[in-house]
Amino acid sequence: MKKILFALLAIVLVAVIGIVALLALVDPNQFKPMIAEQVKKATGRELVMDGDISWRFFPSVGLDIGKTEFRNPAGFAEENLMRFDRAELSVSVLPLLSNQLEIGNVSLHGGRVFIQTLKSGKSNLDGLGQAKDESGSDTSAQDTAKDTANAPKQAWALSLEGIEIVDASAVIRDDKAGTLTQVDKLDFVLNRFAPGEWTAASFDVTGKNGELNFQAKGNTELMIAKAMDTAELKKLSLQAAVNDPKNDIRGFTLAMDQFKLGEWSAIEFAVEGQIPDLTFDAKGSTRLKMDPALTVVDVQALDMKADLKGAVLPRPEMKVALKTDATYQLKEQKATLSNLAADIDELSLTGKGSFKSANVPVIRIDLASDNIDLDAFLGTEKSAQEQAATPAEGGQKPQAPAAAKDKDAEPDLSALKTVDLAANVAIGKFKAANAKLSDVLLKLTIKNGVLNMSSLDAKLYQGSIHATAKLDANGKLPTYRVNKQIKGVQVHPLLMDVAQNDVLAGTGDISVNLSGTGLSESRIRQNVAGTLAINFSDGAIYGVNIPEMIREARATLKGKKADYVEEERKTDFSAMKATFKVGNGVASTDNIDVDSPLLRVDGKGSTNLMSEELNFLINTSLVATSKGQGGKDIDEVANLTVPIDVKGNWTEPKFGLNLAMLLKQNNELEKKAKKEVERGLEKLLGDKAKDEGVKDVADKLLKGLFN
Known part of the structure; x- marks a missing residue:
């Protein structure tokens, strides 16, 4: 037992003597010039070790390194590419004999990295590892070949007990791009670095990129x-x-x-x-x-x-x-x-879709919905009548200049140039601007600043709609083209829902072919051009009772007042057709044609798209029958054409007799009838027809007829 104790004591004594000898005879600071020289040779940069290098023997052999700086070439904003205040490193000795490199905890305090790219494109990372020897040749490849040749035949096993980075910072500055990223503080801990083993890691970082401040922290376990x-x-x-x-x-x-x-x-x-x-x-x-x-x-x-x-x-x-x-x-x-x-x-x-990242992103969308009520979603359910009935705040109307400014404002269509989009949309029920559609199918594309709606098909108020449209945002002002075919639509509920207007009823076919420049309200009204054709059947015009106006015309011609008959203010028709030509802020037509069992109506006129004023003249001729609207009283003025003026505006049209044309028509009829009577009397009475008494009797008969 004593021998064993003496042996252990001897080993400890040898170790102590060895450590004392190492401390006394080997000063690690003497290696600083050699280390700096090797770094210079490998990188071409200066390594400055201001702090001392000292031995550490517990719990393993290691070194403590003081303040160290790795220089930048001349011409950069900071002197050092990298520096640290203090570093610690330990290595287990005995495993080295078995080709095992077991490094203890590596600790780095106060580290800082500075990376800069100059406006010329030169970086302080350029040339690292490409230093040249005195002959001017590149030594990196030679050194690599030597290291490979001298490499040990038996592979080394590497393990690292842990890594600790405390209070580190970094700056990445790119003068060419004008960017600056700063890591103000970085703490990082890795418990163990050993291939094939799990280890825990954590980090805490704060910094900024330009005006953007960021901070993040986290922890995980990872397999090296x-x-x-x-x-x-x-x-x-x-x-x-x-x-x-x-x-x-x-x-x-x-x-x-x-x-x-x-x-x-x-x-x-x-x-x-x-x-x-x-x-x-x-x-x-x-x-x-x-x-x-x-x-x-x-x-x-x-x-x-x-x-x-x-x-x-x-x-x-x-x-x-x-x-x-x-x-x-x-x-x-x-x-x-x-x-x-x-x-x-x-x-x-x-639905489904795709997105491809590019200078102009490529987006493909295929969507479906059972029901979309856009008015409810946007909070615009209140009808125009309700909005009009609500007084403006303070009882004052909006100021005209602000409204005029809004009407001239063009929408921002720049987004059409930043995307390549193709979309298919199917909606079971859809409501927008109070219009109700169903079975909606929409196909559109956006590419190179052009929106192309290749088709819009839907059911609309017991009818159908098919529309195409194109919008080009590449010019100084956008241009557009719209084609629309509406068939079999019930006009009255459509007008009531969309415009709160009940002036017209019937089954309608509408064809629209319009184009223009500018999308502000004022430019649309001023620049839109094309045609609008309507063909309505089995309907009525509300707000005007033409048979009643005919009775008034009859009474007017006789200098009397028409008897009042309580009837709804509407005029039935079996067909209504018109084609409007649109241009220069005006929509005009010369082929209004309305047919009914009682009436034959033709007309012409125009409406100003800017002021919304109406200016139409409607000529109404009667069918010689007592059947239908108006009854037998109308027979008394059959073949009489009644001219009707349509004035007012889109929301409040006004209908009235054109008395000047009516009286002119009456005078022309009276003159024509007088000539016919005189011709008949001459044939019947011969020379006696010129007798003044006979003429007086004939005049009285004619006046009775026209009055």
């Missing part, structure tokens, strides 16, 4: 692997915040159960914050997988819900829910969505 495709990660937890003068992402959290190439990862996330005029709070979950070749990322069962508030929204507050599967192809930079289901308050959409 020799190849990236075998690396693993689990129990990831990340918290981050970002803000600048306009945006404030107050909180972003991400939790991932595990990550390994080719396997699914469960992810939960949440983000809240504020951008201009919008506050948001979103939470969600999904499953993610990346293929081993690092080419495709699959997202499955993405489920996100968000609460939104802000002035940019169509409503002050909105709730959005999104569910979808997705695939992202890294090489093509293309994301594809499938099984998409989106709920925006009461609006629900399903």
Whole structure:
């Protein structure tokens, strides 16, 4: 037993003597010039070690290194590319005998990295590892070859007990691009670095990029692997915040159960914050997988819900829910969505789509919805009549200059030049501007600043609509073209819903072919040109009773007042046709044709699109029958043409007899009848027809007829 104790004591004594000898005979600071020389040779840069290098023997052999700086070439904003205040490193001695390099905890305090790119494009990272020897040849390749030749035949096993970076900072400055990124503080801890083993890591970083401030911290467990495709990660937890003068992402959290190439990862996330005029709070979950070749990322069962508030929204507050599967192809930079289901308050959409990142992003959308009430969604359900009945605040009308300014304002169409879009939309029921459509099918594209609606088909008030349109935003002012075919539409409910106007009823066919320049209200009215053709059947014109006006005409011709008959103020028709030519702010027609069992109506006139004033003359002729609207009283003035003026404006048309034309017509008829009577008397009485007495009798008979 004593021998064993003496042996151990001897070993300890030898170790102590060795350490004392090492401290006494080997000063590590004497290696500083050699280290600096080797760094200079390898990098071409100066290494300045101002601090001392000292031995450390517990719990393992190691070194403490003081303040050290790695210089930049001349011409850069800071003297050092990299520096640190203090570093610690330890190595286990005995494992070295077995080709095992077991490094203890590596600790770096007060580290700083400065990377700069000058306006010329030169960087302080250029030339590292390419230093030249005295002959001017590149030594890096030679050194590599020598190292390879001298490499030990038996591979070394490497393990690192841990890495600790404390109070580090970094600056990445690009004068050519005008960007500046600063890491003000970085703390990083890696518990153990050993291939094939799990280790814990954590970090805490704060910094800024321009005006953008950021901070993030997190922790995870990771498997150190020799190849990236075998690396693993689990129990990831990340918290981050970002803000600048306009945006404030107050909180972003991400939790991932595990990550390994080719396997699914469960992810939960949440983000809240504020951008201009919008506050948001979103939470969600999904499953993610990346293929081993690092080419495709699959997202499955993405489920996100968000609460939104802000002035940019169509409503002050909105709730959005999104569910979808997705695939992202890294090489093509293309994301594809499938099984998409989106709920925006009461609006629900399903479909699929894709997005390809490019200078002009390529977007493809295929969406469907059972019911979209755009008026309810936008809060515009109140009818125009209700809005008109609501007095303006303070009892004052809006000021004219502000209204005029709004009418001249062109919409911003710059977005049409920033996207390549093709969309197909199907909607079961759709309501907009109080118009009700069903079975809506829409196809449109946007490319190179041109919006092309190749088709819009829908059912509309017991009829149908087919429309195409093109909008080109490439000129100084946008140009447009619209073609629309409406067939079999019930006009009265359509006008009531859209314009709160009940002036017309019937089954209508409408053909529209219009084009123009400028999309402000005033330019549309002034510059629109083309044709508008209408063909209505089995309807009525409300607000005017032409048979009643004919009775008034008959009474007027006789100098009497018409008897009052209580009838609805409308005029029935079996057909109504007209073609309007539009141009220079005016819509005009010369072929108004209205037929009914009682009436034959033709007319012409125009309406000013700027002032909305009406100026039409309608000539009404009677059918010689007592059947239909008006009864037998109308027979007394059969073959009489009644001229009617249509004045007023679009919302309040006014109808009235054109008395001047009516009286002129009456005088012409009387003259014509007098000539016919005189010709008949001459044939009947011969020379006696010229007798004054006979003429007086004939005149009295004619006056009785026309009065």
